[in-house]
Amino acid sequence: MQWAHLRESLRTVVGSEGLIEPYEARKVYECDGYTLERAVPELVVLPASTAEMCAVVRLLHRAGVPFVPRGAGTGLSGGCLPLEAPVMIGTSRMRRILEIDSLNRRVMVEAGVANLEVTRAVTEFGLHYAPDPSSQAACSIGGNIAENSGGPHTLKYGVTTNHVLGLELVLPDGEAVWLGGWVDDVPGYDLRGFVIGSEGTCGIVTRAILRLLRNPEAWQTILAVFPSVAAATSAVSAVIAAGVVPAALELMDRLIVQAVEQAYHFGFPADAGAVLIAEVDGHSAAVQAEAEAVKKLCLDAGATEIRSAATERERAELWKSRKRAFGAVGRLAPNYCTQDGVVPRTCLPEILQRIVAIAERYRLRVGNVFHAGDGNIHPILLFDERDPQEVRRVLEAGREILAACVELGGSITGEHGVGVEKIAEMPLLFTPQDLIVMQALRQVFDPEQRSNPGKMFPSPGGCVEVARPRRQVPV
Amino acid sequence: MAEVAAPHTKMRAQVPAARWLECVHCGLCLPACPTYLELGTEADSPRGRIHLMREWAEGRVPLTGEVVRHLDLCLGCLGCEAACPSGVRYREMIEGARVAVEQSYQRRWREALLRRLVVDLFPYPDRLAILLWPVRLADWMGLGPVVRKLPWVELVPLPLPRKKAAAALVPARGARRYRVALFRGCVARVLFPQVEAALVRILADHGCEVVVPGEQGCCGALAAHQGDRDRAVTSIRAVLRVFTEPVDALLVTAAGCGAFLRSYGHWTEGTELQERAKLLALRVRDATEFLSSLKLLPPARPLGRKVAYHHACHLAHAQGIRDEPVRLLQLAGAELVRLEEADLCCGSAGSYNILQPQLAQRLGERKARNILASGAEVVAVGNPGCSMQIQAALRRLGADIAVLHPVEVLDVAYRESTA
Numbered sequence A: 001m002q003w004a005h006l007r008e009s010l011r012t013v014v015g016s017e018g019l020i021e022p023y024e025a026r027k028v029y030e031c032d033g034y035t036l037e038r039a040v041p042e043l044v045v046l047p048a049s050t051a052e053m054c055a056v057v058r059l060l061h062r063a064g065v066p067f068v069p070r071g072a073g074t075g076l077s078g079g080c081l082p083l084e085a086p087v088m089i090g091t092s093r094m095r096r097i098l099e100i101d102s103l104n105r106r107v108m109v110e111a112g113v114a115n116l117e118v119t120r121a122v123t124e125f126g127l128h129y130a131p132d133p134s135s136q137a138a139c140s141i142g143g144n145i146a147e148n149s150g151g152p153h154t155l156k157y158g159v160t161t162n163h164v165l166g167l168e169l170v171l172p173d174g175e176a177v178w179l180g181g182w183v184d185d186v187p188g189y190d191l192r193g194f195v196i197g198s199e200g201t202c203g204i205v206t207r208a209i210l211r212l213l214r215n216p217e218a219w220q221t222i223l224a225v226f227p228s229v230a231a232a233t234s235a236v237s238a239v240i241a242a243g244v245v246p247a248a249l250e251l252m253d254r255l256i257v258q259a260v261e262q263a264y265h266f267g268f269p270a271d272a273g274a275v276l277i278a279e280v281d282g283h284s285a286a287v288q289a290e291a292e293a294v295k296k297l298c299l300d301a302g303a304t305e306i307r308s309a310a311t312e313r314e315r316a317e318l319w320k321s322r323k324r325a326f327g328a329v330g331r332l333a334p335n336y337c338t339q340d341g342v343v344p345r346t347c348l349p350e351i352l353q354r355i356v357a358i359a360e361r362y363r364l365r366v367g368n369v370f371h372a373g374d375g376n377i378h379p380i381l382l383f384d385e386r387d388p389q390e391v392r393r394v395l396e397a398g399r400e401i402l403a404a405c406v407e408l409g410g411s412i413t414g415e416h417g418v419g420v421e422k423i424a425e426m427p428l429l430f431t432p433q434d435l436i437v438m439q440a441l442r443q444v445f446d447p448e449q450r451s452n453p454g455k456m457f458p459s460p461g462g463c464v465e466v467a468r469p470r471r472q473v474p475v
Numbered sequence B: 001m002a003e004v005a006a007p008h009t010k011m012r013a014q015v016p017a018a019r020w021l022e023c024v025h026c027g028l029c030l031p032a033c034p035t036y037l038e039l040g041t042e043a044d045s046p047r048g049r050i051h052l053m054r055e056w057a058e059g060r061v062p063l064t065g066e067v068v069r070h071l072d073l074c075l076g077c078l079g080c081e082a083a084c085p086s087g088v089r090y091r092e093m094i095e096g097a098r099v100a101v102e103q104s105y106q107r108r109w110r111e112a113l114l115r116r117l118v119v120d121l122f123p124y125p126d127r128l129a130i131l132l133w134p135v136r137l138a139d140w141m142g143l144g145p146v147v148r149k150l151p152w153v154e155l156v157p158l159p160l161p162r163k164k165a166a167a168a169l170v171p172a173r174g175a176r177r178y179r180v181a182l183f184r185g186c187v188a189r190v191l192f193p194q195v196e197a198a199l200v201r202i203l204a205d206h207g208c209e210v211v212v213p214g215e216q217g218c219c220g221a222l223a224a225h226q227g228d229r230d231r232a233v234t235s236i237r238a239v240l241r242v243f244t245e246p247v248d249a250l251l252v253t254a255a256g257c258g259a260f261l262r263s264y265g266h267w268t269e270g271t272e273l274q275e276r277a278k279l280l281a282l283r284v285r286d287a288t289e290f291l292s293s294l295k296l297l298p299p300a301r302p303l304g305r306k307v308a309y310h311h312a313c314h315l316a317h318a319q320g321i322r323d324e325p326v327r328l329l330q331l332a333g334a335e336l337v338r339l340e341e342a343d344l345c346c347g348s349a350g351s352y353n354i355l356q357p358q359l360a361q362r363l364g365e366r367k368a369r370n371i372l373a374s375g376a377e378v379v380a381v382g383n384p385g386c387s388m389q390i391q392a393a394l395r396r397l398g399a400d401i402a403v404l405h406p407v408e409v410l411d412v413a414y415r416e417s418t419a
């Protein structure tokens, strides 16, 4: 099928409003939250329903054209960079909440619905959707599923895969299938689980049935200020060792604390070395006891100041410092690159030391904010994109940090995914056999590798050094 | 592919290069943007617009009709600025871009004419009053509801208030506590004189002497929003000439005017006006802001009606005034109901509903549906533009819900108590 013909056929499916052709309007789709690499799609299609999605994908299938799915474009690993795929398919017009089953605590939504919208829609029933990435106001459920996203509350409640009962997937040939359903434990292989975290390489998720949780009866949020990161991490270890499972346990280091202080004036002491935010929830009696325990352990570890919140407003205020940390860092330097790695919790002090050393070696400023409870670190490397040398140093330092994570028995990504950013690091974690098996599995869904090609897996036969074919890095 | 464009000097002159870098492309502003919520297109989101403006400024995208279209579709509601964690100064970007667009882009004649009409008619109360004569006549003949079905005319409040000359000075009743000046606004004074009257009554009753300079014209916002810097500065100069008397505050009932008056310093940068402009800006207070600082007594009988409060963008996002109007409504004894998307732009946005009628209509109806769902009997709105837009949208949906300024709501409560 010819390109022009394909375009017209697509137009009849999605209408003019759903088809983006002019170069200027496509240009803005050239990157997501990871801005180091860019590529402009040849065409952007925005279907408004599963039916339209199937029709669109079927047309692309017949024409043999690869495509890349896009949610809200908040991804941090270049997952929706249109590499080797001329057509981008967005879910931004699929934003309906389809069915709320408050009694059984389930909800069916379209993939383009923003994470926070789900919680907003069910608040009146005293329910919420647990996974809460810091980007939750903007990121889509489809994107969360593709990245198996987590958030501060992952520690106690788990990541996306623990909260998706079923999903509707449009396969790369245009057929829609349901994996999982309204109930837990569908017998047979867990294909739903396979698709969650597959970063758009199995097709496009169009609808999902999500599990909702009852809002905890009580909670308490505690913010503790420490003189150093080491003191704060030892508090983390102590809390976990004491058998308390906080709903969230988040750490910010000096640089980040200063950034949020500068942006929002929380009144943190100027010499604060780290801030730890812990939240405990559950039955009121237990919460009280646990909160006291956490406070005591923090003080024992050297905390110089403790604040706690028990009203919704105070809580939001405490969380604001953490949830807006990434953005506040934007004020420190023209650009930043957020890394994402995992280490066993006990290795936190060690990895932090290594990060500091790596940053020094590459002459870079680095800040750390992380989900301390599950050892998910987010070093933030500051740079100026107008300095090509510095950009290169950022890329290299990032790679070294990930290698260090793997060395300490961890992983190269906790929640931001592999995308294009970390393709080269996959062999650090997996043997060639592992990678072959994974790709064979992907072929079950996408035999022609037309859904989000060029992501996650190093090019065939490739190793770390393999040149990346069509990626344009502005250096 | 695009032709290669030279870095755009006019745009570069408007927005310093470093501003662009403040946007880290995180997308957290997307859900706050009405045009993105309606259209779902990245180029109609804050992040997309910033991207486009930057590409244009730096010469990677030429200034084409397509670029202009996406910038024109921006409401200037600043929902994005309020949501951005990175402190991006979107307002300076878009206002700068609008000036640069007018300097370098040739609009089609119909569009250019329409834009001319907006800046040539609305900022002049006398011209606007003449323009409204046919509507007045139709209303008199009992055809009010019929003509309100026409585009543009639908925005005119029904019934259309009579023209009233404002007294130049209203003395305080009892001991004088404050002396304040009233900025009347060009559209507000013609279409919503009752808001002004309500404000003056409350002020006088609470020990404020009100000065109302007669010669005042437009604040300049309408011209500025269209990128007509010269004309905006001319308006600013005239305002500075009129408001010279020493007062404790310069009160505004139109959020759009208030927000612009507060940015006078920015607009007169590098001119001889700047010092005076900054001083004037410091005196500006929204009427609700000033009233809630007065510690007013509640009316003897609480209003008791269900009221939804719509956050006008130019109050909430541009001036950060969110709690004060709500406090006035509480003082009035209104029963506040929850309004979904209360701070999402209604689509009025200055002259947007005239220049971009389609999207404005969609946003107006989105707002009206939320209002209907809230169960409110009254919607309180602190900006005349929003009032017109919301009235029209509610009428289109066949709903009979009163749209009042928070100051009017309070005034009604006071008057009902004494009646």
Ligand SMILES: Cc1cc2nc3c(=O)[nH]c(=O)nc-3n(C[C@H](O)[C@H](O)[C@H](O)COP(=O)(O)OP(=O)(O)OC[C@H]3O[C@@H](n4cnc5c(N)ncnc54)[C@H](O)[C@@H]3O)c2cc1C
Pocket (backbone or CB within 6 Å): A032, A033, A068, A069, A070, A071, A072, A073, A074, A075, A076, A078, A079, A080, A091, A111, A132, A133, A134, A135, A138, A139, A140, A141, A142, A143, A144, A145, A146, A147, A148, A149, A150, A151, A152, A199, A200, A201, A203, A204, A205, A206, A326, A327, A415, A416, A419, A452, B025, B026, B027
């Ligand atoms: C400030 C900030 C904070 C963040 N904090 C967190 C955090 O705390 N935890 C966390 O996990 N992540 C975080 N992220 C990363 C990002 O928000 C998540 O990865 C999110 O899930 C991406 O959702 P999205 O809708 O933006 O997806 P996109 O960025 O649009 O896409 C991400 C990937 O998913 C694929 N995809 C999107 N939609 C679909 C679909 N419907 N079907 C199939 N594939 C699809 C895309 O092809 C791409 O590979 C943060 C990002 C930012 C900018």
Ligand code: SF4
Pocket (backbone or CB within 6 Å): A330, B022, B023, B024, B025, B026, B027, B028, B029, B030, B046, B047, B050, B080, B083, B084, B085, B086, B087, B088
């Ligand atoms: S304007 Fe602010 S919120 Fe929006 S993408 Fe840029 S940095 Fe993020």
Ligand code: SF4
Pocket (backbone or CB within 6 Å): B032, B033, B034, B035, B036, B044, B045, B046, B049, B073, B074, B075, B076, B077, B078, B079, B080, B081, B090
């Ligand atoms: S000003 Fe309003 S319409 Fe314009 S980009 Fe910001 S949020 Fe969107």
